[in-house]
Amino acid sequence: AGGDHTCVLLEGGKAYCFGRNLGMLGQGDTVDRGAADYLESNAIDLPGYVQQVAPSINYFSCFVHSEQANGTGTRNVSCTGANGYGQMGADQNISSINMPSLVPLGTGVDVQSVSSGFFHVCAVVRIGGVNGDRLKCWGGTREGFGELGYGDSAVRGDGFGAPEMGDRLPTVDLGFGVDTGNGYHVSKVSCASHRTCAILCDYPCTESSVRYAKCFGSNKFDALGYARQDP
Secondary structure (H helix, E strand, O other): OOOOEEEEEHHHHHHHHOOOOOOOOOOOOOOOOOOOOOHHHOOOOOEEEEEHHHEOOOOOEEEEOOOOOOOOEEEEEEEEEOOOOOOOOOOOOOOEEEEEEOOOOOOEEEEEEEEEEEOOOEEEEEOOOOEEEEEEEOOOOOOOOOOOOOOOOEEEEEOOOOOOHHHHOOOOOOOOOOOOOOOOEEEOOOOOOOOEEEEEEEOOOOOOOOEEEEEEEEEHOOOOEEEEEEE
């Protein structure tokens, strides 16, 4: 559930969103819709099979979709709705996008899961030739919260300045002192209003592996337990 809208994952790998519509319903317009308005013909137009819906508490939605119904094949993320802070990852200076737009995250990248914050998005990604899944984040705010985890307060993907998405968008450095030397694996990510938390473990990650949480962004009310911008 988002702020003023809700998205549901339907049988057959389809998705539908309803509620207030400033483009986040992905229907190519800004007409509000209720759950009763659903017809199979107006499921959101996304390639392949939807594996996850991630509506934001703000005015946008993101979706993970795969080539195959069982989730195999190339997996990508598409977003629709508000783009004032680059949430669509489109490298375009436009206020909103009313249809799902594919987010370019780089060569050989498969998206495992995604989480939508207030003005930012983070995706757990699998990159060919890299041990363990990694994290990429885009969007952000100009207030300097650091919720992208890159050690700065820069907005990424908003279309101001040089392109920042695709291969130019780095993975978030979540390395930590107990690393076995084989790298680490990100298993989950959760984005809140202006902060992000990730669950990770040493690679290779097994059921018995110790899990760690790393959080970054706004520390209002001591939500992080420490005040930093980088993980």
